[in-house]
Amino acid sequence: MASIHLPIRQLVEFLLRTGSIDSRFAGFDRANEGARIHRKLQKAAGEGYQAEVFLSAERKACGIAFTLEGRADGIFTDENGTVTIDEIKTTTVPYEEITEELNPCHWAQGMVYAAIFSSQQGLDALAVRLTYYQVDTDQIQRFTRQFSRQQLEQFLQQLLTQYAPWAQRQLDWDTQRSQSLAALHFPFAEYRPGQRALAGEVYRACRAGKSADRKGGTRVFCQAPTGIGKTMSALFPALKAMGEGCGAKLFYLTARNTTQAAAEDAIARLRAAQPGLALRSVTLTAKEKACLHPDAEGHPACLPEVCPFANGYYDRRKDALAALLDGSGSFSRAALADTARQFSVCPFELGLDLSEWCDVVIGDYNYLFDPVVHLKRFFDAAGDWLFLIDEAHNLPDRARAMYSAQFAKSSLTEAKRALGKGKSSLKTALTKADKVFLAARKACAQAAPRTGAEPAGETEPTQVSLLPAETAPDFALPQPLYARDGTVFLQQLPAALPAALRAVHTPLQDWLEQNPDDPAHAQLLELYFSLQDIARAADRYDSHFVTQLTARGSELELHLLCLDPAPFVDASLAAGRSAALFSATLTPPAFYRNVLGCADARAVALPSPFPPENLGLFCLPGISTRYRQREASVPAVADALAALAKGKTGNYLAFFPSYAYLQQVYEAFAARWPDISTLVQQRSLDDAGRAEFLAQFVPRPAKTLLGFAVMGGIFGEGVDLVGDRLIGCAIVGVGLPQVNPRQEMLRRYYEEQSGCGFDYAYRYPGMNKVLQAAGRVVRTPQDKGVVLLLDDRFAQPDTARLFPPHWQHIQYLPGTAALETALAAFWDT
Numbered sequence: 077m078a079s080i081h082l083p084i085r086q087l088v089e090f091l092l093r094t095g096s097i098d099s100r101f102a103g104f105d106r107a108n109e110g111a112r113i114h115r116k117l118q119k120a121a122g123e124g125y126q127a128e129v130f131l132s133a134e135r136k137a138c139g140i141a142f143t144l145e146g147r148a149d150g151i152f153t154d155e156n157g158t159v160t161i162d163e164i165k166t167t168t169v170p171y172e173e174i175t176e177e178l179n180p181c182h183w184a185q186g187m188v189y190a191a192i193f194s195s196q197q198g199l200d201a202l203a204v205r206l207t208y209y210q211v212d213t214d215q216i217q218r219f220t221r222q223f224s225r226q227q228l229e230q231f232l233q234q235l236l237t238q239y240a241p242w243a244q245r246q247l248d249w250d251t252q253r254s255q256s257l258a259a260l261h262f263p264f265a266e267y268r269p270g271q272r273a274l275a276g277e278v279y280r281a282c283r284a285g286k287s288a289d290r291k292g293g294t295r296v297f298c299q300a301p302t303g304i305g306k307t308m309s310a311l312f313p314a315l316k317a318m319g320e321g322c323g324a325k326l327f328y329l330t331a332r333n334t335t336q337a338a339a340e341d342a343i344a345r346l347r348a349a350q351p352g353l354a355l356r357s358v359t360l361t362a363k364e365k366a367c368l369h370p371d372a373e374g375h376p377a378c379l380p381e382v383c384p385f386a387n388g389y390y391d392r393r394k395d396a397l398a399a400l401l402d403g404s405g406s407f408s409r410a411a412l413a414d415t416a417r418q419f420s421v422c423p424f425e426l427g428l429d430l431s432e433w434c435d436v437v438i439g440d441y442n443y444l445f446d447p448v449v450h451l452k453r454f455f456d457a458a459g460d461w462l463f464l465i466d467e468a469h470n471l472p473d474r475a476r477a478m479y480s481a482q483f484a485k486s487s488l489t490e491a492k493r494a495l496g497k498g499k500s501s502l503k504t505a506l507t508k509a510d511k512v513f514l515a516a517r518k519a520c521a522q523a524a525p526r527t528g529a530e531p532a533g534e535t536e537p538t539q540v541s542l543l544p545a546e547t548a549p550d551f552a553l554p555q556p557l558y559a560r561d562g563t564v565f566l567q568q569l570p571a572a573l574p575a576a577l578r579a580v581h582t583p584l585q586d587w588l589e590q591n592p593d594d595p596a597h598a599q600l601l602e603l604y605f606s607l608q609d610i611a612r613a614a615d616r617y618d619s620h621f622v623t624q625l626t627a628r629g630s631e632l633e634l635h636l637l638c639l640d641p642a643p644f645v646d647a648s649l650a651a652g653r654s655a656a657l658f659s660a661t662l663t664p665p666a667f668y669r670n671v672l673g674c675a676d677a678r679a680v681a682l683p684s685p686f687p688p689e690n691l692g693l694f695c696l697p698g699i700s701t702r703y704r705q706r707e708a709s710v711p712a713v714a715d716a717l718a719a720l721a722k723g724k725t726g727n728y729l730a731f732f733p734s735y736a737y738l739q740q741v742y743e744a745f746a747a748r749w750p751d752i753s754t755l756v757q758q759r760s761l762d763d764a765g766r767a768e769f770l771a772q773f774v775p776r777p778a779k780t781l782l783g784f785a786v787m788g789g790i791f792g793e794g795v796d797l798v799g800d801r802l803i804g805c806a807i808v809g810v811g812l813p814q815v816n817p818r819q820e821m822l823r824r825y826y827e828e829q830s831g832c833g834f835d836y837a838y839r840y841p842g843m844n845k846v847l848q849a850a851g852r853v854v855r856t857p858q859d860k861g862v863v864l865l866l867d868d869r870f871a872q873p874d875t876a877r878l879f880p881p882h883w884q885h886i887q888y889l890p891g892t893a894a895l896e897t898a899l900a901a902f903w904d905t
Contacts, residue, residue: 077141078247082239084131084146088184090394091238096380097389097422100592113166113209117216118150121162125152133192137236140243148189149207160203160220161190168589171210176219182206183221188235191228200225212589245401246433249354253435256354257319262312263349268857269685271309274300277680278656279313282462283322285653292650295677297468297665298658301684301880302851303859306658307335307342310464311436314656315346315355318435323462323653325454328438331470333763334794339438339466340408347406358407358430360439366409366424368416378422385422393429396421401433428453441471445648446478447612454651461652467793468657469844472671475641480621481613483577483606485513485632491603494596502583512576515551517632520625524559557622557824558817565821566623573634574614577607610636616644622821637818639825646673661847663878667840670830684882691854692804692862692902693886694895697871701809706737713866714745715892717806720864721752721782723899726803727773728780731787731849733809735759741808742784757785766790773801787811788845791852798855804862807849810869811842843878862902864895 118127129148134141150162163186169178186204194202205220267275277296284294300306314326328339336359347353363376369385371377380387396419400407407430409423416423431437432453443451444463454461465471488510492503554568584604591597613621613636620643624635638644649655655674662668665679699712721728732738742756755772758765769791772781777800785791788811813819819837827833846865853861869875871888879886889895 077136077139078244079141079143080243080247081143081145082243084144084188085185087144087235087239088181088188090242091235092181092184093390095388095390097378097383097386097425098380099376099378099386113164113211117164117207117209121150121152125150125162129193131189131192131196133195135232135236137233138240138244140236140240140247142236142243144188144192146185146189148186148193151193154203158201158203158222159193159197159199160205161186161193162205162207163189164207164209166209166211168211169208171213171215171217174208174210174217176206176221178208184231184235187223187228187231190223191225191232194225194228202228212586249356249401249433252354253356254319254321256350256352257315260312260316260319260346260350260353263308263345268303268305270300270304270682271685273680273682274298274304274306274309274658275313277678278310278464278658279317281654281656281678282314282317283320285322285460292646293652294654295649295674296654296656297662297668297674297677297679298656299662299665299679299681300658300660301682301686301882302660303855303857304682304685306660307338307466308345310466310656310658311339311342312346314462314464315436318462324460325434326436326462326464327444327454327652328436328464328466329441329444330438330466331441331474332467332794334796335466336438336440340406343406343436354405355436356401356405356407356434357436357438358412358427358434359409360427360431360437360443361409361412361424362440363424366412366427368413368423376424383422384420385416387420389421389425392419392421393426395419396426397430397433400426400430407434441465441474442478444651445471445475445645447616447644448609450648455648458651459653463649463652463655465655465657467659468668468672469659469661469848471645471657472641472668473841475645475672476638479613479616479638479641479644480636481609482633482635483610484634485510485517485630487603487606488513488580491596491600494599496596500583500587502580502587505580505583509576509580512551512572513632513634516553516570516573516625516634517627517630519551519553520564520627520632521562523553523556524562524564524627526562553625557821560817562628563624563626563817565817566625567619569614569617569621569623569636570625574610577610581607581611610634613638622825624818624821637821639822640671640829642671642673644673649674660851661844663843663847663880664840667832667836671836681880684880686854686857686859686882688882688885689905690857690860691882692899693865693883694862694898695865695867695870695886695888696891696895697868697888698891699866699868701733701737701867703815707740710740710744712892713741713808714748716864716866716895717741717745717782718749718752719892719895719899720804720806720862721749721780723862723896724803724903725777725780726800727777727783727797728804728806729783729785729791729802729849729852730806730808731785731792731845733787733811734814735786737808738784738786745782753779753781755781755783757783757789757791761790770795770797773797775799775801787849792845793848793851795852796855797852799859802852802861804864805849805853806864806866807846808866810839810867810875811845811849812838813841839874840878843875847880862899 127150129151131148132145134143148161149164152160154160163182165182190202190204201224203220203222205218208217277298281294281296286293317323318326330336340359343357367376369383377383378386396415400415412423412427416426442449444455488506492506495503554566554570556564556566558565588600588604617636620638620640622637622639624637626633669675669677669679696716699709701709717730746754823833823837826836850863853863887898889898
């Protein structure tokens with residue numbers, strides 16, 4: 077008999093939940109206190125009250141064996157000797173509006189627990205009690221109903237009978253998918269060099285999974301050069317492992333939309349190669365991009381009275397899901413939007429609900445790693461998940477940002493100003509918090525006086541404090557790690573600052589709930605989110621963090637900076653069975669393993685699949701692009717770019733370490749060689765601007781085009797200009813991050829940890845940007861192109877040791893004339 081595992085809460089909510097999506101403010105912080113309130117009530121119940129009782133049972137319905145699991149909040153025997161299942165719920169519904177019929181799901185959940193417990197204990201009758209805790213007033217309302225074992229069992233069977241068609245749908249699909257994946261063939265006639273090796277590494281990791289010595293799952297790092305076909309080489313073996321029962325679901329996680337599209341294309345190719353392939357994939361898109369009914373400012377307005385796709389969502393979602401599950405199995409953003417319009421449901425929520433029925437989930441890193449927006453339905457507990465982490469070189473910086481938080485003192489003054497005249501508990505709390513921040517700003521300014529600072533207001537808007545400066549109390553800063561020019565770095569968290577902000581939580585929450593239509597609501601909601609971010613970071617704060625305080629005029633900025641995300645990334649990856657992290661640039665592997673919490677992971681580096689003679693690799697070590705020499709280097713860099721562009725008619729890109737340096741060289745180049753067409757990357761390009769820029773790089777160009785771009789930016793990676801759409805690039809400088817106090821904190825931390833501070837903070841991230849930019853040139857076995865390195869440090873051993881093996885033929889040239897000769901020889905072969 078077919079069997080299926082089914083959490084009790086999932087069973088109940090899927091069948092019985094009705095109503096609308098309603099994202100109006102309802103006290104998120106209090107919702108997070110649900111577990112604490114549960115423990116409080118359970119403890120208050122006294123002896124004889126069993127809390128958090130795990131229950132599991134087997135039941136059959138419609139020819140399906142169900143394994144039901146869940147955890148009852150409490151089980152006790154009342155004064156009449158009746159065994160009672162206690163279901164505890166926290167709510168913001170006004171006390172007088174709490175009734176027995178508040179939510180049918182609550183009764184249903186308690187009744188299923190009661191059915192299981194009565195059967196296991198041989199009890200003829202049980203009671204189910206709903207305990208509602210009103211979080212605003214701390215009032216408790218209880219309702220109790222009596223049931224016979226027969227009534228409870230009959231109710232459970234009715235639920236299972238209702239769910240059976242959905243269960244059968246999933247069981248049929250699982251069988252079909254397993255058979256289909258077992259027969260899956262590589263969609264190309266042959267593997268590219270290196271593809272089979274990469275596929276083998278991923279397959280073995282997925283098969284191995286968790287074990288006694290790998291409790292966090294098996295992990296592998298794969299460096300595979302551009303053009304090897306990494307996406308297919310990772311997806312194909314992972315799917316084969318799933319077909320053999322090793323993995324229940326695959327999560328393909330990326331840093332950019334372009335790599336999400338690559339995963340979709342790879343799955344489409346698998347379907348084309350094997351018509352009838354049973355594989356469901358969904359691409360999760362950010363709510364802002366998926367929304368079909370934004371407000372006047374372009375933001376999602378998830379309120380039933382405003383959005384027709386939110387209104388009644390839970391009444392219609394099963395019909396929408398059924399329509400999708402009976403369809404093609406490929407659920408892109410466009411497919412979800414079409415179905416959402418057809419059934420008047422929210423496409424974002426539909427994608428999340430659909431993900432539970434899909435085999436492959438494609439999305440951003442944050443769906444796994446971000447502590448706020450990660451997919452709780454999957455990752456709050458470990459599962460049999462396979463993780464494919466694309467472009468993993470981006471993950472260290474992304475992870476640091478996810479676990480860091482910042483707050484500005486001006487948020488407090490602006491919030492009070494937005495409240496207008498009159499007294500309130502919120503204004504009082506804001507005033508007290510501002511008082512603490514004012515004292516901290518004074519202490520910061522005294523510890524790190526600015527040298528040659530302009531008067532406040534000349535460079536930034538003046539911000540008015542809520543209190544006169546003389547009323548601010550002394551603020552004792554912990555011993556600073558760094559103190560200069562208004563910025564202080566501290567190892568110890570100054571606890572008074574997050575404590576002052578925590579004191580604003582409750583009155584701010586009350587105000588938001590009581591004033592939903594106030595013009596200041598949106599602004600104060602943003603303040604609330606900022607407070608939440610700081611509170612979460614403060615709770616995580618340990619030796620992996622530092623605190624940054626920056627005093628600027630009347631402003632004080634508080635940053636809780638995660639320097640080392642390793643333990644947090646490790647915990648996220650441990651939610652799955654295995655993880656393959658891959659990129660064209662994971663050099664050196666020890667750096668990425670340490671920073672990403674995978675010190676014991678296997679790491680492999682695969683050779684380039686392309687003939688080395690297809691890449692002309694040249695360096696002019698007579699040029700220094702160090703910050704102090706940049707202005708002097710401009711003519712030499714411009715000459716070198718001209719030599720590159722004149723070597724052969726075609727499209728070229730030049731990558732620079734900063735916009736300012738780019739602009740200097742561009743102006744000099746355009747003045748001296750106006751006959752060469754140029755294109756300059758503008759700041760803050762959106763998707764349309766990016767596409768317009770790339771569209772200029774046409775195949776078989778009649779004249780040369782030289783594009784100027786920033787290294788590590790949107791054109792430095794994830795760009796696939798195959799063939800003669802790009803035949804060369806120049807890389808100006810070694811890509812080192814800008815030297816600043818924050819980067820120096822990173823250097824200091826890793827110097828203490830491993831003695832490799834400069835490498836971890838500067839050299840390795842810089843070389844990563846260089847290799848990514850260089851990887852834009854040769855993308856297929858037929859491509860031929862040039863990479864020009866402009867900096868003397870490329871000739872130094874500490875940098876050259878990071879070159880990939882297929883760069884061994886690099887030519888170091890004495891100047892532009894030698895470059896022109898070498899380019900002519902390369903293009904003539």
